[in-house]
Amino acid sequence: MFKELLIGIRSTVTLWLLAAIIYPAFFLIVGQVIFPNQANGSLLTTTQGEIVGSALIGQTFTSAEYFRSRPSAVAYSEGEEAQPTGTSGASNLAPSNPDLMTRIGETATELEQAGITPTADLLYASGSGLDPHISPAAAAAQIATVADARGLDAATLEQLVAEHTEGRFLGLFGEPGVNTTTLNLAVDNLAAS
Structure with missing residues (x-):
């Protein structure tokens, strides 16, 4: 049971890092470097x-x-x-x-x-x-x-x-x-x- 709970926590943290931090940060950086005028409105x-x-x-x-x-x-x-x-x-x-x-x-x-x-x-x-x-x-x-x-x-x-x-x-x-x-x-x- 503890092993499955640990796998669930690791999966959640990994997906959170990918979807909530790395993915948005990547597009923020790309937008600011390649399309700064459009990215800023x-x-x-x-x-x-x-x-x-x-x-x-x-x-x-x-x-x-x-x-x-x-x-x-x-x-x-x-x-x-x-x-x-x-x-x-x-x-x-x-x-x-x-x-x-x-x-x-x-x-x-x-x-x-x-x-x-x-x-x-x-x-x-x-x-x-x-x-x-x-x-x-x-x-x-x-x-x-x-x-x-x-x-x-x-x-x-x-x-x-x-x-x-x-x-x-x-x-x-x-x-x-x-x-x-x-x-x-x-x-x-x-x-x-």
Whole structure:
């Protein structure tokens, strides 16, 4: 009996060392050495060093001075009704749901009033609710509005959008996208200079 108890304790300690210490430590070290930016949240800072967000998580931009991101069911953790930071999720409303149709109609009207041609990704939320990317077409539809609001040349903003357009993953997977969080930070930096 004592021998079996000793084997059980040794097995538990060995598995605990492997699963709770060695395995996480290995990936912590690999992440910090090979992918330090991603492992630490891909934080974005202003030229003064102030942290303003993460390149991995979208933010709500409603001012005409900024490129709008996709709508979010989780409101990017802003406002009284928002979810806690890091919460992800969709509205789970069916395409035939009247609430979804109403929200899309209101968003389309708001975009048209702002002088922006509605595109699918400016109307529909992403599955996670945290996606910072929009299509290059959605960014192009907003260039004139942002240029007018900022007093910038549209060609300069077109170049900035092109610089912030990310291609397909490994050249094969997904579609090109523009990260609105990094793009808007670059617009702020451009306007400040």
